[in-house]
Every structure is written in structure tokens, then in C-alpha cells.
Amino acid sequence: xxxxxxxxxxxxxxxxxxxxxxxxxxxxxxxxxxxxxxxxxxxxxxxxxxxxxxxxxxxxxxxxxxxxxxxxxxxxxxxxxxxxxxxxxxxxxxxxxxxxxxxxxxxxxxxxxxxxxxxxxxxxxxxxxxxxxxxxxxxxxxxxxxxxxxxxxxxxxxxxxxxxxxxxxxxxxxxxxxxxxxxxxxxxxxxxxxxxxxxxxxxxxxxxxxxxxxxxxxxxxxxxxxxxxxxxxxxxxxxxxxxxxxxxxxxxxxxxxxxxxxxxxxxxxxxxxxxxxxxxxxxxxxxxxxxxxxxxxxxxxxxxxxxxxxxxxxxxxxxxx
Amino acid sequence: xxxxxxxxxxxxxxxxxxxxxxxxxxxxxxxxxxxxxxxxxxxxxxxxxxxxxxxxxxxxxxxxxxxxxxxxxxxxxxxxxxxxxxxxxxxxxxxxxxxxxxxxxxxxxxxxxxxxxxxxxxxxxxxxxxxxxxxxxxxxxxxxxxxxxxxxxxxxxxxxxxxxxxxxxxxxxxxxxxxxxxxxxxxxxxxxxxxxxxxxxxxxxxxxxxxxxxxxxxxxxxxxxxxxxxxxxxxxxxxxxxxxxxxxxxxxxxxxxxxxxxxxxxxxxxxxxxxxxxxxxxxxxxxxxxxxxxxxxxxxxxxxxxxxxxxxxxxxxxxxxxxxxxxxxxxxxxxxxxxxxxxxxxxxxxxxxxxxxxxxxxxxxxxxxxxxxxxxxxxxxxxxxxxxxxxxxxxxxxxxxxxxxxxxxxxxxxxxxxxxxxxxxxxxxxxxxxxxxxxxxxxxxxxxxxxxxxxxxxxxxxxxxxxxxxxxxxxxxxxxxxxxxxxxxxxxxxxxxxxxxxxxxxxxxxxxxxxxxxxxxxxxxxxxxxxxxxxx
Numbered sequence: 001x002x003x004x005x006x007x008x009x010x011x012x013x014x015x016x017x018x019x020x021x022x023x024x025x026x027x028x029x030x031x032x033x034x035x036x037x038x039x040x041x042x043x044x045x046x047x048x049x050x051x052x053x054x055x056x057x058x059x060x061x062x063x064x065x066x067x068x069x070x071x072x073x074x075x076x077x078x079x080x081x082x083x084x085x086x087x088x089x090x091x092x093x094x095x096x097x098x099x100x101x102x103x104x105x106x107x108x109x110x111x112x113x114x115x116x117x118x119x120x121x122x123x124x125x126x127x128x129x130x131x132x133x134x135x136x137x138x139x140x141x142x143x144x145x146x147x148x149x150x151x152x153x154x155x156x157x158x159x160x161x162x163x164x165x166x167x168x169x170x171x172x173x174x175x176x177x178x179x180x181x182x183x184x185x186x187x188x189x190x191x192x193x194x195x196x197x198x199x200x201x202x203x204x205x206x207x208x209x210x211x212x213x214x215x216x217x218x219x220x221x222x223x224x225x226x227x228x229x230x231x232x233x234x235x236x237x238x239x240x241x242x243x244x245x246x247x248x249x250x251x252x253x254x255x256x257x258x259x260x261x262x263x264x265x266x267x268x269x270x271x272x273x274x275x276x277x278x279x280x281x282x283x284x285x286x287x288x289x290x291x292x293x294x295x296x297x298x299x300x301x302x303x304x305x306x307x308x309x310x311x312x313x314x315x316x317x318x319x320x321x
Numbered sequence: 322x323x324x325x326x327x328x329x330x331x332x333x334x335x336x337x338x339x340x341x342x343x344x345x346x347x348x349x350x351x352x353x354x355x356x357x358x359x360x361x362x363x364x365x366x367x368x369x370x371x372x373x374x375x376x377x378x379x380x381x382x383x384x385x386x387x388x389x390x391x392x393x394x395x396x397x398x399x400x401x402x403x404x405x406x407x408x409x410x411x412x413x414x415x416x417x418x419x420x421x422x423x424x425x426x427x428x429x430x431x432x433x434x435x436x437x438x439x440x441x442x443x444x445x446x447x448x449x450x451x452x453x454x455x456x457x458x459x460x461x462x463x464x465x466x467x468x469x470x471x472x473x474x475x476x477x478x479x480x481x482x483x484x485x486x487x488x489x490x491x492x493x494x495x496x497x498x499x500x501x502x503x504x505x506x507x508x509x510x511x512x513x514x515x516x517x518x519x520x521x522x523x524x525x526x527x528x529x530x531x532x533x534x535x536x537x538x539x540x541x542x543x544x545x546x547x548x549x550x551x552x553x554x555x556x557x558x559x560x561x562x563x564x565x566x567x568x569x570x571x572x573x574x575x576x577x578x579x580x581x582x583x584x585x586x587x588x589x590x591x592x593x594x595x596x597x598x599x600x601x602x603x604x605x606x607x608x609x610x611x612x613x614x615x616x617x618x619x620x621x622x623x624x625x626x627x628x629x630x631x632x633x634x635x636x637x638x639x640x641x642x643x644x645x646x647x648x649x650x651x652x653x654x655x656x657x658x659x660x661x662x663x664x665x666x667x668x669x670x671x672x673x674x675x676x677x678x679x680x681x682x683x684x685x686x687x688x689x690x691x692x693x694x695x696x697x698x699x700x701x702x703x704x705x706x707x708x709x710x711x712x713x714x715x716x717x718x719x720x721x722x723x724x725x726x727x728x729x730x731x732x733x734x735x736x737x738x739x740x741x742x743x744x745x746x747x748x749x750x751x752x753x754x755x756x757x758x759x760x761x762x763x764x765x766x767x768x769x770x771x772x773x774x775x776x777x778x779x780x781x782x783x784x785x786x787x788x789x790x791x792x793x794x795x796x797x798x799x800x801x802x803x804x805x806x807x808x809x810x811x812x813x814x815x816x817x818x819x820x821x822x823x824x825x826x827x828x829x830x831x832x833x834x835x836x837x838x839x840x841x842x843x844x845x846x847x848x849x850x851x852x853x854x855x856x857x
Contacts, residue, residue: 132378218423225374225418226438226489227410230403236437240428316473317427 007320008312015308019301026297030290031075035068041286045088062287084291089283094291097276104174105272108195108265109257111188115196116203116253121246123200124207129234131212139204146201155194155267162190172269191268195261199253206249210242217241243314251307258303259296323389324349325496325529326371331384331399333363333370333553335377341367341553343384346546348497350391351523353530355544355561357537357576359775360746363553364533365501372414372499373398373406388413390496411438415490415528419502421482425474431458431485432470438492457488461518479641480511487518494526501533508640508802513846516542535775537580538848541565545854549573562855579780581805583847588828591633591812596666598796599629599652599764604661606647606820621647622658623820629813631763634790634797636811636828638804638843644820645800649768652798653684665764680710683762687769689749693741699752700737703727706759726755730785747778751785758789768800783809804847808832816840 034041042058043050059065062085063074078085084094127139146154163171169190175183214220215238223237262274273292280288312319324347333341341363348354358364369375371386382399389395390413396405410416418424426434435457436450445453451470458466461484474482483503490498500519504512520543523530532543540547540561547564549557549572556570568574606622622644629635637645650656652663652670663670668678686692693702700723707713713722724734730751741749750770757765767786771779783806789795799810807814807828814831816824816839824837835841849856 218418218420219426221374221376222416222418222424222486222489223426223437224376225410225414225416226441227407227412228437228441229407232437232441236429237426241426315428317475320473320476 011312011319012309015305019305022301023298026294027076027079028072030293031072033290033293034064034286037286039284041088041284044284045286079294084294085287087280087285087288089280089285089288094287097288098273098291098295101271101273101276103176104270105258105274107174107177107184107188108191108261108270108272109254111192112195112199112257113250113254115192116200117250119196119200120203120207124204124246125211125234125239127204127208128211128215139208143201143204143208146197147205149198150263151194151198151261152263152267154197155191155264158190158194159267172267174269174271191264191270194264194268195257199257203246203249203253207242207246210245211238214238214241240314244311247307247310247314251303255300255303258299325389325391326531327385327387327389328371329385329387331367331371331386332382333366333375334381334383335379339553340380341370344548344550344555346548346555346558348529348531350496350529351527352545353523353532353543355540355547356531356533356550357535357540357547358550359535359576359777361552362550364535364550366553367550368499368501368531368533371398372410372416372497373401374410374416388497408442411495412442412493413495414497414499415493415495417483417486417490417498417500417503420506421479421486422474422506424486425482427474430471430473431477434485435489435492438489442493453492454488457492458485460491460522461485461488462514463488479507480514483507483511483515484518487515487522491522491526491528494528496529498523498528498530499533500530502535503532504539505534505536509804510640510842510846512539513848516848519543536848537565537576537776538582538850541850541852542848544852549576560854561852565852566855575777579777581776581779581803581809582850583805583808583832583844584850585805586809588808588810588832589634589812590829591827592630595630595632597628598631599635599663599665599670599798601628601648601652601663602626602661604648604651604663605659606644606651606656607659620820622651624661625815625817625820625822626661627813627815627822627825629764629796629798631796632790632794633812634799634810636807636814637798637800637817638802638807638814639817639823640802640843642819643817645802645817646768647820649684649766649798649800652764652766653682654679676710680760681762682764682766683757683760684766684768685750685753685757685770687772689746689753689773690741692753693749695741697740698737699727699732699739699741699744702741702752703737703756703759706756710760712760722759723755726759727752729758729789730755745778746774747782750774750782754782754785754789758793761793762795764796764798766798766800769802771806772801772803779806786810804832804843816843 042055042062042064046054046058063071082095086093087097123139123143127136130136159171162169170187171190173187175187177184220233220237223233259273262278264270265272265275273296277289277292280292327347329345331341331344332339344367346354356364356367366375370382375382384399386398387395388398388409396409398406432451432454435454436447439445439450439453455466455470458469463469463481463484477485504515507515516539519530522528530543532540534540544561547559547561548555549570551572557564557568557573564573565577568577604622604625608619608621610617610619625648627635637648639645647656651658658671665678665681670678670682700720703723703726704719707719707722713719723737727734727736732748732751736744736748744752771782774782786797787810790797797810799807801807811828814826814828815822816837818839823839824831824835826836831840835844
């Protein structure tokens, strides 16, 4: 595939600029969060440890006594250097706490997405190419089931099957990939399967309709009129064109898992971002909430950027227009 | 010489409905069979079934269709195995379809799309196939063929894409070329070029051609024999000259009479007196087009001025992209112009146009299928503008006015209860016209309003429009790509080219003595009245 370098650079530059603007907007919103919440965040943070001296000390340390504009630029400056403040609850740096959770979240998201793709791509394509047959009906009903069941229920079902009935896999906990690869794999499999099955069911339906739509296009008839084998017609003409909408939905699913699948993380005692957000909200740990929202937004933007670049790689109309 | 394709008693049924009812025809090498019929006549279905490319679910094809390419044995295509069909598709039979914007794969280079069939049938190496692809692009007259090999379809114009389709169809030197409405989506000048191209290549290669069209003018230019179809039945199958000179079947006569022909009617005489209703001066419209690579400005309308007198029609013609429809969109307030003025009876239409002024301008769109809300009954569609403007103001029931409007467009009042899918194309367009007339406009903009109708229905809708104009002294802006119907309808004509006025004159003068080269080119590109074979 030929890519005109100048146009691709311009394209990338525009997308990056756009992402930066969105991120700045998120930063403003996140900053405003602390200003608009009812109650005094410092007082809340101190809780029962409240004394006047402690209050004044934390106020000065957090900078909340300074003018709003100054506070914002200070927050912006720190955020750009990776300093998202300290957690009100634990007193540890927010960035460090987030980075601790990132490997677990990434493991879950990558394993979940791979499982979703492994299921949905063949199922969606098969279903579309056998429209109206029995196999299509079975795939449609199954995927409808997958879309409809709540993910925690799917998780509990899997635990019941694989951890209780047949004692094959541990039902909870996380081991870092760098510590013990085999243990990591054993523990990530069930939560990964849970999010992967749900995302896979959604994606199967998308892929099926994308392939069906492309298969009815006039250029597919042209391809058939050339006397090409059905394998080539499907691979070269149908699937490549169906890829663009599939990329979109895969990106959204991936970013959603990255942003935290709270209930699944709770069911499997998984130390991911979702649980961190949940715990921070429960404790009103505002600097932690701010940091997590910012990180989740940044990951969404990064995934979208990757999807946009892939669009351009697949589709010359985006790349060359 | 034995025929390349010989079809006997071909039938296609879907469920209990027989869509093609016993057709027989043959095509000789180097000859062209034209298949003519209106929409729903089964033309495409016939040819796709005869060549084994029909893929409608549940369609049953019976009868016989034998392909006998030179130097090979006969092959029965009806009921043939898929693998046998794949061997002849693209190799012995080439196909060109109607819409070149959708019939090429947007993600593949032209080279890839041309070499595919060469690799499949001729087992050429990639390199040999690429050099053959270059020859083909040269043969179909694509400018700068070497650079074009690596281009994608979206970088080409409609005419160029259709040339590429022809290159693909002819890649393996097929014995039979099937062309299904190959020029319908093209401008008249491009159409003329494509017709010439196919004829030249056909002569050089001795290809037999089946050319499907709804347009008898085009068929007259390409065909040796013509088969007229109506609702899947063959009505007449004769040489093109005999058929056009002495049509035997009443339906053929009707088709011939209804087709818009240049010079078939004299345009209504333009008068210089009479009040100027619409006055447009120095209209300038620019669109900024944002793409991944940045912004560019398209000058859609560039310094166009014209007057339309009350009760008269201004025809606007031009090729696609010439800015015709943009003018309509400016007048109806859908597009904000960059500069210039437009006044309706002295009142500014472009800026701060009042509710009342908007009421005096109505529009009828091209496609009667998408311009009516499928969930609204015809009566509700017509009543909608009345409701918005709280009419009739004298307290008469709205239904009464709707019935009146339906009567005006020659539809029974009971049609108010019908949904769009229960109406034919012509009936839908009548409903659209009734809706446009609901607010008693003075100016009606007709943007290709009859372009998607079959010729016989188009003729009737044009009659209706003329009658309404004289009864209600309506003023029309009549936008069309078909010069023959513009000649029938217009007092004055504005010819547009790339956003600018190419020529602006009274219709009688413009058609009798065009002053500009561009106008002459447009007129020369119209398929002449007499079939080519009759002229020699």
C-alpha cells in the first residue's frame, strides 16, 4: 500500500492537534470539578483528623487558597509534567497510584479485546455470508444473548463453571506479567473472557451488518463479474471495505474496557482503574478522581487517534483527499 | 456466423411472480443488441440471468442461454456450475454497470482492479498484467495512463471511472460485452464519448455487445437490433431502423413519441414586456471544503445574473458540477451566498427573508422516492406546509384544500390516504408538485424534477407543469441536464459551465443559433433523432 508521506504527516498533525484541544477541554472540566462540588474538599479529606492547623496546612499545600486562574495554570503546568497532585486519602502521589493500576487494566483490556476479536471476526463474517441459514440464526441468537446479559452475571457464571464446578482457574486476584507469566495468564483468563464475550457479542453484530452492507455494493458485483474466486471476492473486496466500521467499534470497545469495567473488576477482585475510580468516588478523594478522569480521557483519545490512523491506512479516500 | 450468445425461452421467477417471461434473442459477433424498456421491465434481470450473474435470492432461472465464443465449444449458462461460470465471467463475458461511482472498489488502485481478471484467467505474472493494464488504460483513452495506474477511483471523474470499467470489462478480450445502462449516470457530452469508445473498441476487437438502456436515443446510436421489453415480456424485436421508422407495437410507438427530442417542439416565445418577478445579480457562492489535507475553496457559482418574468420559465442547463442546483439552493435559502443579490418582485430573498416571502418560493426535488416522508400519508405531506403557515386563513377545512390540490395535479382525492410506497414514481412526483403548490407560490423551482421518471411518465408530468403554469400563471426556474426537455419548457435558457454563465438567451435563439462553443458542444452531444444505421 502506497502512502503519500506529506499528506500523512499533515493528516497526523491535524489529528494530534485535535486530540490536544480535546485534552485541554477535559483538563478544564476536571479542574472545575473541585470548584463546583458541594462541601469543602479539604474538610472532607481530613475527616475525623480535622484540626484548624491541619486544615490550614493542607489548604496551603493543596494551593486551594490561591486565585482560581493561578490555581488552574499551576494545575495545568503540573499535569503537563506528570504531577497530578497527592491523593487526599492516602497522601501518595496520584500519578504513582494510577501507574500501579495501569498494568492490570491494560492486561484486562488487551486480553478482552483479543478474545472479542477472535470470536467476533469469524462469527460476524460467517453469519453475514450465510445470511438466512441456520448457522446465521444460531450466531444471531447467541450474540443477542451475549449483548443482553449483564457482564457481572457472565463473570459469576464463568467462576461457577471454571473455578467451582471444574477447579481449573483461580476466581480472583491479579499477578503482574513481569512477576509470573503463567500465573498472570491463569488469572487474567476469566475476567478477560468475561469482558471479551460481552464485547465480542456486540462486535459480532456490527461485523455482520458491515459485511452484509458491503456485500450488496455494486463493486462486489463488479468483482464477481470478473470471474474471481469467491475467496478473493470476500477477502479483497468485501472484508477490506467492511474493516472501517469494524475498526470504529473495536476502538470504542477497547477504550471502554481501558476506562474500567467496574463491576467485572469487583467480581474478580481485579486491581484495575475502574475500582480505583469507584473507591475514590466513595471516599471523595478529589485529586484521585481528577487524575483518573484525565488518564481515562487521555487513553480514549489515544485509542481514537490510533483508529484514525488505521482508517487512513485502510482507506485511500481518507489518506489522499 | 454463429451467434456468440443465443438465448431461448428465458424465464426468471421469484416466488410465484414471473419477472422475465420467455425471452429469446441472439447476438452475433461485432453486432450490438439493444434492450429497451422502462423501469421494472426486467431488462437487467434478463441479461444477468442469461449470463449467469444473477444473484437475487430465491430467483429461479429456466430456459437456455448458450455462449459460443470463438475457438471454444458452446457452453450452456443457465444452470451451469459456479466454477464453470467463473471461468467465463471476466474472460469470455465482460460487464459494464450503470453507476461508475459505486461499481469500482474504493480501496484498490486502478491497476489492481484491472489486473485481477488477467491474473485469474490468463495466469499472467503481476508484472505482465501491469503492462497489459497500462495498454488497456491507453486504449480507453484515459489521460496520463501511467500515473493513473496507481490512482484510486475517487481521484477520477465519472466519465474516467466508466472508461476504467470498460478497461476492466475488456481486459481479457471477451467475446461478449454486457453494458447495463452504462451512460445513464453520465453527462451528455461524456455519454457521447463513451458511446464512441465502445463502438471503436467493438470494431477493433469484433466484440458482440448487449446494451441495456431506457433511452431510445442512446439505443439508436449503438444498436443493430432492438428488443423492446414491457413487464418482462418481449413486445418487438427488429432491426433498429425498422423499429424506429415503423414501430409495430403501440407501446413502442408510445415510447418513441414520449422520448424528449431536440427540435420536436418549439420553445414558448419569450417576451420582453411583462413584470420581472425574479432578479438575480452577480450571484457568488463559495464552499469551503475541509478534508484531511486542509481546506480548499470551491467556487460553485461565479457572477451569475438573470431575470425571470412572471408567468415564464427560465431553463438552467449544464453538466454535473456546473452550479445549477446551487442556484436553486440559494433561492430557497438552503445555501448562503458569498455575494450578489436576488430579489423577488423587488424584495430581497437572500437576507432576512420574511416568512411570507419564503412562502412565495417553492421547490420540487429530483427524487420522488426520498423527498416524501415514507411515514406520512400523501395528504399529510401536502397539508404540512399549510399547517406550518396556518392556512387556509379563511377557516376552511384543510382537507378540502388538500383535495383541491390533488385535483390540480390530476390525482383522485382518495390518494390523500395513501402512503408513498403505495404510489408509483409519477404519482409521487405529482404529490410533490401538489405540496409545492400548497402555499400558492409565485415562483416554483424545479430541480431535475422529472429526471428520475420513465420517459412516458416524464412526458405527462411535463404536460401537467405547462398546464399549471398557464392556469396559475406560475413562474418556473427549470433546472435540467436534458436539453430537449429544457427546449420544450423554457422561454429563456441559461447555460452554465463551471459556475459561470456560458450563454444566456431566449430559448428559440439559443437552440436555433447557439453563440458559444460550449453550448454547441452540449447540443452536438445529444444523440440524434435518426438511428446511426439509418444515416450510414
